[in-house]
Amino acid sequence: MRLGWRTSAEPERAERSDHGVVQRDGLAISYRVVRSARRRKTLELSVEAEGVRVAAPLWASDAEVARFVHSKVPWILKHGRRPTHDAPRTPMYRDGESMSYLGRTFPLVVEDRALRRVQVTMDLLGVHIAVPRRLQEPARQAAIETAIRNWYRDRALEEVPYRVERWAAVLGDSPSRVLIRDQRRRWGSCAPDRTLRFNWRLAMLEPGLIDYVVVHELCHLRHPNHGAGFWAEVGRLMPDWRLRRAALVRAGRALPF
Numbered sequence: 702m703r704l705g706w707r708t709s710a711e712p713e714r715a716e717r718s719d720h721g722v723v724q725r726d727g728l729a730i731s732y733r734v735v736r737s738a739r740r741r742k743t744l745e746l747s748v749e750a751e752g753v754r755v756a757a758p759l760w761a762s763d764a765e766v767a768r769f770v771h772s773k774v775p776w777i778l779k780h781g782r783r784p785t786h787d788a789p790r791t792p793m794y795r796d797g798e799s800m801s802y803l804g805r806t807f808p809l810v811v812e813d814r815a816l817r818r819v820q821v822t823m824d825l826l827g828v829h830i831a832v833p834r835r836l837q838e839p840a841r842q843a844a845i846e847t848a849i850r851n852w853y854r855d856r857a858l859e860e861v862p863y864r865v866e867r868w869a870a871v872l873g874d875s876p877s878r879v880l881i882r883d884q885r886r887r888w889g890s891c892a893p894d895r896t897l898r899f900n901w902r903l904a905m906l907e908p909g910l911i912d913y914v915v916v917h918e919l920c921h922l923r924h925p926n927h928g929a930g931f932w933a934e935v936g937r938l939m940p941d942w943r944l945r946r947a948a949l950v951r952a953g954r955a956l957p958f
């Protein structure tokens with residue numbers, strides 16, 4: 702099952718335009734592309750007062766430029782001035798931001814504390830992120846992002862397997878095992894050995910959408926394709942699957958990572 706978005710390791714999402722944004726290590730790097738009519742053969746990147754600038758040959762596709770910028774992010778962080786962070790969805794993990802859990806938005810409460818590792822906990826007030834005081838950017842953001850991913854992975858482990866069990870009983874067919882993975886561009890997958898794999902990002906989605914992904918992958922146990930028989934099976938378990946599928950595509954586009 703394909704996602705409607707790509708992860709930071711695949712920056713080919715840039716539209717055809719002379720501006721682009723790539724995401725890497727939790728940072729969004731926006732850049733300006735200047736295509737030269739002269740016979741430029743290579744891509745060249747510079748960091749200027751107004752941000753990152755890429756000089757590119759006319760033939761370079763937006764995807765190639767995005768890949769190039771993506772590969773240069775460590776260099777930009779080390780040698781350049783601070784790049785602009787203007788992608789709207791990029792979390793910076795500061796107090797007052799929010800994150801999504803089971804389709805609901807929770808405020809982030811970020812505190813610097815005398816700790817060795819980032820700690821993520823949740824209560825009625827929101828998601829609390831305790832950050833070791835010694836951490837400076839960009840290590841701070843990378844450490845927070847890792848901790849948040851791990852937190853989501855644990856939440857997905859709480860949410861997904863029991864739903865698989867419940868829907869497997871309705872279907873009358875069970876997987877051999879259920880794994881939570883970081884699957885780029887996929888919400889879930891069903892392997893020939895009947896292993897179901899699910900994306901940890903499901904923990905961000907509302908439960909009705911998690912159920913749709915679960916039902917979708919379970920039905921692949923009987924129909925390893927997306928033919929009419931497959932959709933009939935999905936419809937038997939979940940008559941409103943079309944609505945959920947559409948909502949899932951929208952939710953995927955809004956994910957921060």
Ligand SMILES: [Zn+2]
Pocket residue numbers: 702703917921927
């Ligand atoms: Zn599928």
